[in-house]
Amino acid sequence: MMDNLEILVIDDEQEMLVSYQKILKRAEYQVISALSAEDALKILQGDHKISLVLCDLKMPGMDGMELLAVLKQNYPHLPFVMVTGFGTLEIGIEAVKNGAFDFIEKPFSQQKLLTSIESALKQIAPAGESHLNSHGFENIVGQSEPMMKIFEMIKKVSYGNANVLITGESGVGKELVARSVHKNSLRRNHPIIPINCGALPEQLFESELFGYEKGAFTGAFQSKPGLVELANGGTLFMDEICEMPQNLQVKLLRMLEERKIRRIGGQKETSVNIRVVCATNRNLDQALHQGWLREDFFYRINTIQIHIPPLRERGTDIPLLIQHFLEGLERKYDRKIKGLSPEVQKILLNYHWPGNVRELQNVVERTYYLASPPSITKPDLPSYLNKDQPLELQFDWERLSFKDAKDRVLENFEKDYLRIQLKKFDWNISKTAEACGIDRRTIHRLISKYQLK
Incomplete structure (x- = not known):
C-alpha cells in the first residue's frame, strides 16, 4: 500500500463520511471529506493533491453525475468511483460510460471498497520495476553504477510532491530525468510544462510565467494563462534556473510558498497545485556566491537534488x-x-x-x-x-585517478601491441606467443578480453 495518497470522499450523510474515514485510514490512505459536491470542488482547487474521488450519487444540489461531468472536463485523469444506492444499477453503468472508473452499490463490504480503490489507483501509480529494461530506465540509456543509482533515486522521489533540483553538465540528459520523475509520479496524467529560463527575454518572462489579463499592457487584447497555470495538477520543469532574473525568483518564491499566483494586471489570486522540478548546468556554490541564485529561492527548489555525472x-x-x-x-x-x-x-x-x-x-x-x-x-x-x-x-x-589512468594506458597498450603482433604472424597464436614471450593461454585471454578479430 502506498501511503500519503489523498482520497476525496463526498457524501451528504455525516455518518457515511465517518465510516469511510475509519476504513480508509486503516488502509493507510489520507482522507479529505466533503458534505457536498460544491465543497468538493473548492477542495480540488486548493492545495491538496487528490489521487482519487469517491462520491455518492444522490446528494442535494449538485449530484454525483453532475460532479462527474465537471471533473471529467477539468480533471480528466482523476479516477472517480461512484457509490450508488440499492436498485440503481443502470445509473451506475451510465456513470462508467460517462467516465467513472467504477461504481459500488450500497450496501458494500469493506473489501469491495478497497479493491475498487486500489484498482483505480493503478491507473496513476506506475509499477516501478517494469520501467527497467535492457538498456536502462524508460527513455534513459545507461547501466553503469552511477546511472543505476539515479534510476533508484527517480523511483524513490517520484511519488512525493517535494521540489527537485537536477544538476549536471550541458548535454547529460537533465530533461529526460525530469520527465521520468513526472512520468513515475501521481501527476503523470497531468501535463509537464517545460520552461527554458535562458531562452526567454527578461521583459517577457513574467507574462509567460504568470499570464496576463486583457488590457494589462499594450497589445494585451485578451486574457492569457501563464505556464504556471497550464501546469496546474502536473509538473513545472524550469531548465537553466540560474538564468532566471532575481526579481522573478522573488515572485516565484512566493508562489512556491503559498501556491498562489496573480496574473499581470489581475486583481484576484489563483491557487495552483504543481510540483516544481528545476535543472542547471551551473556550479551551485558559484551560482550562490555570484548572486545568480537567491539563497532563499535555492533552498526552496533544492528539497531533493539529483546529480547526473558526465559521460x-x-x-x-x-x-x-x-x-x-x-x-x-x-x-x-x-x-x-x-x-x-x-x-x-x-x-x-x-x-x-x-x-x-x-x-x-x-x-x-x-x-x-x-x-x-x-x-x-x-x-x-x-x-x-x-x-x-x-x-x-x-x-x-585531470579527471582520472593515478590507478584509473594507468589502467587505461595499459589497456590501450595491450590492445594495440597484441593486434600488431597477431597481424605480423597472420594470427598464428603459437608464433605470436613465442615472439611476445607469453603463453598461449594469455594470448587467448587478451583476445577475448578486447574482442580482437
Missing part, C-alpha cells in the same frame, strides 16, 4: 548509447548500417565527450548519414575525431 565518468554506457542511437536511426531510414568498425569504436570510447550524450548523439547521426553499409568507418568521423589525439585528450588526465 566521461560512465564510459561503460557509451556502447549502449551508440547502439540505442543507431537502432533508432535504422528504424527510421533502414540504411543497413549495423554498427561501428573496431577502429571507430576505440576512438569513440577513448574520447572525453565534453558535450556529453548530446555530442555523442550528434556524432552518431552524422556518421550514420555519411557511412556506407554495413558499418561506420574512420573516414566517416568528424575531423576533430578523425585524427590521432594527444594523450591528454584521449584519457582526460
Whole structure:
C-alpha cells in the first residue's frame, strides 16, 4: 500500500463520511471529506493533491453525475468511483460510460471498497520495476553504477510532491530525468510544462510565467494563462534556473510558498497545485556566491537534488548509447548500417565527450548519414575525431585517478601491441606467443578480453 495518497470522499450523510474515514485510514490512505459536491470542488482547487474521488450519487444540489461531468472536463485523469444506492444499477453503468472508473452499490463490504480503490489507483501509480529494461530506465540509456543509482533515486522521489533540483553538465540528459520523475509520479496524467529560463527575454518572462489579463499592457487584447497555470495538477520543469532574473525568483518564491499566483494586471489570486522540478548546468556554490541564485529561492527548489555525472565518468554506457542511437536511426531510414568498425569504436570510447550524450548523439547521426553499409568507418568521423589525439585528450588526465589512468594506458597498450603482433604472424597464436614471450593461454585471454578479430 502506498501511503500519503489523498482520497476525496463526498457524501451528504455525516455518518457515511465517518465510516469511510475509519476504513480508509486503516488502509493507510489520507482522507479529505466533503458534505457536498460544491465543497468538493473548492477542495480540488486548493492545495491538496487528490489521487482519487469517491462520491455518492444522490446528494442535494449538485449530484454525483453532475460532479462527474465537471471533473471529467477539468480533471480528466482523476479516477472517480461512484457509490450508488440499492436498485440503481443502470445509473451506475451510465456513470462508467460517462467516465467513472467504477461504481459500488450500497450496501458494500469493506473489501469491495478497497479493491475498487486500489484498482483505480493503478491507473496513476506506475509499477516501478517494469520501467527497467535492457538498456536502462524508460527513455534513459545507461547501466553503469552511477546511472543505476539515479534510476533508484527517480523511483524513490517520484511519488512525493517535494521540489527537485537536477544538476549536471550541458548535454547529460537533465530533461529526460525530469520527465521520468513526472512520468513515475501521481501527476503523470497531468501535463509537464517545460520552461527554458535562458531562452526567454527578461521583459517577457513574467507574462509567460504568470499570464496576463486583457488590457494589462499594450497589445494585451485578451486574457492569457501563464505556464504556471497550464501546469496546474502536473509538473513545472524550469531548465537553466540560474538564468532566471532575481526579481522573478522573488515572485516565484512566493508562489512556491503559498501556491498562489496573480496574473499581470489581475486583481484576484489563483491557487495552483504543481510540483516544481528545476535543472542547471551551473556550479551551485558559484551560482550562490555570484548572486545568480537567491539563497532563499535555492533552498526552496533544492528539497531533493539529483546529480547526473558526465559521460566521461560512465564510459561503460557509451556502447549502449551508440547502439540505442543507431537502432533508432535504422528504424527510421533502414540504411543497413549495423554498427561501428573496431577502429571507430576505440576512438569513440577513448574520447572525453565534453558535450556529453548530446555530442555523442550528434556524432552518431552524422556518421550514420555519411557511412556506407554495413558499418561506420574512420573516414566517416568528424575531423576533430578523425585524427590521432594527444594523450591528454584521449584519457582526460585531470579527471582520472593515478590507478584509473594507468589502467587505461595499459589497456590501450595491450590492445594495440597484441593486434600488431597477431597481424605480423597472420594470427598464428603459437608464433605470436613465442615472439611476445607469453603463453598461449594469455594470448587467448587478451583476445577475448578486447574482442580482437
